Amino acid sequence: MLKLQNISWVLPNGEKILDDVSLTVQKGKLTVVTGPNGGGKTSLAKIIAGLEKPTSGRIFLDGEDITKLDTTMRAKKGISYAFQQPVRFKGLSVRDLLELSAGEKLKESDYCELLGSVGLCAHDYIDREVNSSLSGGEIKRIEIATVLARNTRLSVFDEPEAGIDLWSFSGLIDVFQKQKQSGERSMLVISHQERILQIADEIIVIANGKVRTTGTKEQVLPSLLEGEKVNQCPLGKEV
Numbered sequence: 001m002l003k004l005q006n007i008s009w010v011l012p013n014g015e016k017i018l019d020d021v022s023l024t025v026q027k028g029k030l031t032v033v034t035g036p037n038g039g040g041k042t043s044l045a046k047i048i049a050g051l052e053k054p055t056s057g058r059i060f061l062d063g064e065d066i067t068k069l070d071t072t073m074r075a076k077k078g079i080s081y082a083f084q085q086p087v088r089f090k091g092l093s094v095r096d097l098l099e100l101s102a103g104e105k106l107k108e109s110d111y112c113e114l115l116g117s118v119g120l121c122a123h124d125y126i127d128r129e130v131n132s133s134l135s136g137g138e139i140k141r142i143e144i145a146t147v148l149a150r151n152t153r154l155s156v157f158d159e160p161e162a163g164i165d166l167w168s169f170s171g172l173i174d175v176f177q178k179q180k181q182s183g184e185r186s187m188l189v190i191s192h193q194e195r196i197l198q199i200a201d202e203i204i205v206i207a208n209g210k211v212r213t214t215g216t217k218e219q220v221l222p223s224l225l226e227g228e229k230v231n232q233c234p235l236g237k238e239v
């Protein structure tokens, strides 16, 4: 449903952040993008959401070329994006934010379901302002709930596990599993977490701005985990 064709992103100083990236996100599937820090994963997510413009290459959503569309237009077409570092909205309550995201009036039970799915009790949070009084983990969970509220065709989550405690993380895995079961909504999740990689339909490894590997978890995970061991090896030997 989402297709990136030869995407490159070069900064004005000539630094190549993404280098000829081509990939496909299948309809109703969970695609996980992983790889070393600084490899280009967030940049890729921003380019998909329209927050950054690629220097070359094209992006297609269900066959339509959306390369030139801005963030708002892409959101209208059904792409939603949860930031690695969520944005705070002073003066806006959690209720307002969820309602804005859903684009319609929500019932109290909807708030309970949305916030409950990210491990928050609606009663405690619904009327709180989305400002700095919320902890990093709380704001991150609210951000994920807004993406769920949007009910879009493609949801992009950038490191949803960041700042979330273990208990809520299990809940998050359940949320992703449920979305997968619906078979309608596609998810692109950037993650370093093995538990998220384990539920992936497809894993894409990005390193140095390039796609290093693509495949099912059966194809990619063993070498990925083996690679981590190898990377740790020299240190172990030195000690």
Ligand SMILES: Nc1ncnc2c1ncn2[C@@H]1O[C@H](COP(=O)(O)OP(=O)(O)OP(=O)(O)O)[C@@H](O)[C@H]1O
Residues within 6 Å of the ligand: 011, 017, 035, 036, 037, 038, 039, 040, 041, 042, 043, 044
């Ligand atoms: N606007 C920008 N200006 C300059 N450099 C940038 C910009 N955006 C990204 N970079 C650089 O591009 C590289 C890739 O960054 P990116 O955030 O995409 O990596 P990542 O794979 O998401 O990393 P992490 O796993 O640490 O979140 C990094 O070296 C980063 O410093």
